[in-house]
Amino acid sequence: MPKLSVNIDHVATVRQARRASEPSPLLAAHEAELGGADGITVHLREDRRHIQDDDVRQLRQSIRIPLNFEMAATDEMIEMALRIRPNSVMIVPEGRREITTEGGLDVVALADLLRTAVNRLTNAGIATSVFINAEARQVDAAAMIGVAICEVHTGPFAQSFTPEGTSGEHTAALLERIATIGSLIRDRGMRFNAGHGLNYRNVQAVAALEGVHELHIGHAIVSRAIFVGMQSAVAEMRALCRRSG
Numbered sequence: 001m002p003k004l005s006v007n008i009d010h011v012a013t014v015r016q017a018r019r020a021s022e023p024s025p026l027l028a029a030h031e032a033e034l035g036g037a038d039g040i041t042v043h044l045r046e047d048r049r050h051i052q053d054d055d056v057r058q059l060r061q062s063i064r065i066p067l068n069f070e071m072a073a074t075d076e077m078i079e080m081a082l083r084i085r086p087n088s089v090m091i092v093p094e095g096r097r098e099i100t101t102e103g104g105l106d107v108v109a110l111a112d113l114l115r116t117a118v119n120r121l122t123n124a125g126i127a128t129s130v131f132i133n134a135e136a137r138q139v140d141a142a143a144m145i146g147v148a149i150c151e152v153h154t155g156p157f158a159q160s161f162t163p164e165g166t167s168g169e170h171t172a173a174l175l176e177r178i179a180t181i182g183s184l185i186r187d188r189g190m191r192f193n194a195g196h197g198l199n200y201r202n203v204q205a206v207a208a209l210e211g212v213h214e215l216h217i218g219h220a221i222v223s224r225a226i227f228v229g230m231q232s233a234v235a236e237m238r239a240l241c242r243r244s245g
């Protein structure tokens with residue numbers, strides 16, 4: 001069964017809607033931990049639209065489960081990661097106008113820039129991952145620049161479900177592609193993680209993939225937490241991952 005790292009960015013999105021102090025991402029992280037989360041992920045965006053610098057600092061000091069720090073490979077964010085020392089860093093592309101991360105990093109095109117970032121983080125003892133589309137050339141490039149972990153973008157797979165939750169051949173082909181890329185990642189000696197767009201309807205197929213180490217899920221869990229609370233929302237997602245194998 002894969003581990004589950006819960007992305008709590010959207011708890012901060014609600015808080016920032018009022019520039020208030022609640023709901024608290026810190027409390028959300030503690031509740032997620034009680035619900036069985038194996039880790040917490042936060043994305044500190046350049047525009048600080050949800051998570052703030054203080055959130056990352058406070059989470060680092062107070063949660064007991066691993067903190068995964070999602071960021072763009074800018075000098076500002078690398079410096080921040082080196083100060084905060086999260087358990088892992090996940091490097092993503094970042095666009096100011098995007099609503100959420102839209103696609104994987106082009107590791108092939110950005111290899112030189114990313115190699116420098118990965119070296120700095122790895123030398124500081126921080127496990128570093130890149131978020132990539134399910135493409136073999138991206139896996140090869142990631143291995144070349146020395147990353148420890150690749151997170152495969154499950155967005156296209158998730159989007160292939162109809163609003164009613166049904167899926168067809170296209171979905172099966174997209175899942176097969178994630179599986180193939182996952183085994184390539186492991187063959188190249190890296191850890192295979194997956195995430196984006198996963199929810200209570202589609203998670204089981206991804207959780208059942210051979211060798212998938214950790215899933216990163218945010219929007220669906222925070223959305224469900226509004227109705228049932230964070231502990232239960234996380235526990236339900238964990239139960240689905242457990243039943244997938």
Ligand code: PXP
Pocket residue numbers: 007009043070090092100101131151195196197198216217218219220
């Ligand atoms: N993985 C990455 C790289 C992401 O950027 C995000 C969204 O912040 C997630 C996983 C989680 O995606 P979702 O919120 O759709 O579960």
